[in-house]
Amino acid sequence: MQLKEIKQIFHKELEELYPLEEIDSFFYILIEHYLNLERFVLALQPNLTITKEEEQTLFEALSGLKLKKPIQHIIGTAHFMDLDLVVNEHVLIPRPETEELVRWILKDCExxxxxxxILDMGTGSGCIPISLGKNLKSSTIHALDISQKALRVAKRNAKIHQVEIEFIQADMLAYPSLDLVFDLIVSNPPYVRDLEKKEMHGNVLEHEPHLALFVSNDDPLLFYRNIMLFCEKHLKIDGCLYLEINQYLGKEMVTLLQEHNFSEIELRKDMFGNDRMVKAVK
Structure with missing residues (x-):
């Protein structure tokens, strides 16, 4: 079958689920991943034909997209900070906003x-500590998560990218006790309130781990409060805390940090103009 015919099928099958540009993006990601073809190949070879086996991989991917499976889960990787990271249903797909948080840390440390x-609390795929480790090569990196399945993914990514990380399985809500004091603690904990589920795409709700996403409407800052209590013992004086936060709770986060005696509090917006990250000094 000609590749352009398969592209037409993608549009026909997916047009009620996704915008036109996103369908194009899915198609180009898939032909690059499975067929090693550049996105402009059809401009150069409009009648390009592929084999039955190659067709099969694309149609299997199409079936996943029709079920709203994230493209990153279909190909098994996600791009973050110039790295390709293994992802699956046990970890959050790294977001551009989290890249902004990491770049902020690297800028401050450069x-x-x-x-x-450094400690990353709630590491998931390991995107934050691996990116920091690749750039801050003399630093000692630790990463904590409650999920053993998530830690398997993070360990695999660390091995692929040759970054030495000490992984710890622990629940950050249980005040994990470590015989360590850190210069810098970073976290992107669960912060989406249940009431905000209606704003989220089906591919997130149905395919990403709710354990890493959601908090109750009654206590949306639960994880942050526990992180700050952890910092009382495990973040050095003048050490820095960096957090990704709920865009609707920026002022509440600043107040919470003040209540826990943090200073030099800086609230930043992400690329979309939302309050998304905060830095504070103990």
């Missing part, structure tokens, strides 16, 4: 020759 001891 002119400092000091070796840092």
């Amino acid at each position: 002119n400092n020759a000091e070796s840092f001891r």
